[in-house]
Amino acid sequence: MGAREEAERVLAALPDWGHDTTQLNAEVAKRMGVTLSDMDCLHALNRHGPATAAVLAGRVGLTSGSVTRMIDRLEAAGCVRRVRDPGDRRQSLVEPTAGGLARVQAFYAGLAACTLDDLADFTGDELAVVLRFVERLRGNTAAELARLRAAPA
Known part of the structure; x- marks a missing residue:
């Protein structure tokens, strides 16, 4: 089999892997009592550290109202907390809790x-x-x- 055919096999396998990953993430979200968007938020916080609600909205592609509800859900689930921004005391940052990150990591430990x-x-x-x-x-x-x-819907 040539390189082009192998590349096409890889390309064909990627959507299946993406689907499997989405299914796994959905199951983890369900077991944690949160949504897939909430899981995206936890991932962003884990990778990039504490952020304002506006920054999180941009990272997960949500409106400010939706991200506020998301933060409320994650806070109620014990996954995040709001803390004062040391650089600007007028606003708050959202940061993951150690317990919340530990719960998420436990679900993915076997796969890792x-x-x-x-x-x-x-x-x-x-x-x-x-x-x-x-x-x-x-x-x-x-x-x-x-x-x-950027394109019109």
Whole structure:
């Protein structure tokens, strides 16, 4: 099989993996008593640290009203808390709680372990290629999302 055919097989497998990931995230959200958007918020907070509601709204693609309700749900679930912004005491930041992050991480621990085991089968050079591909894929996805958001509905 040639490189083009292998590339097409990879491309065909990606939507299935995306669907499986979405299903897993939905199940975790259900078990935590939150929504998929709430899980996106927790991911953003985990990756980028505390943020204002406005920054979170931009990161998860929600309106200010929707993000306020999301923060309320996550706070009620014990996943986040509001704290004063040390740089501007007029506004507050949303930060994940240690308990909330621990609950999320517990749901993904098995998958993380399996994934690390799978990655151990690859050489350092192969892993560099995988990482380069994932980074390009993320960049392409972000660009397409920005294009769609900028276009009329």
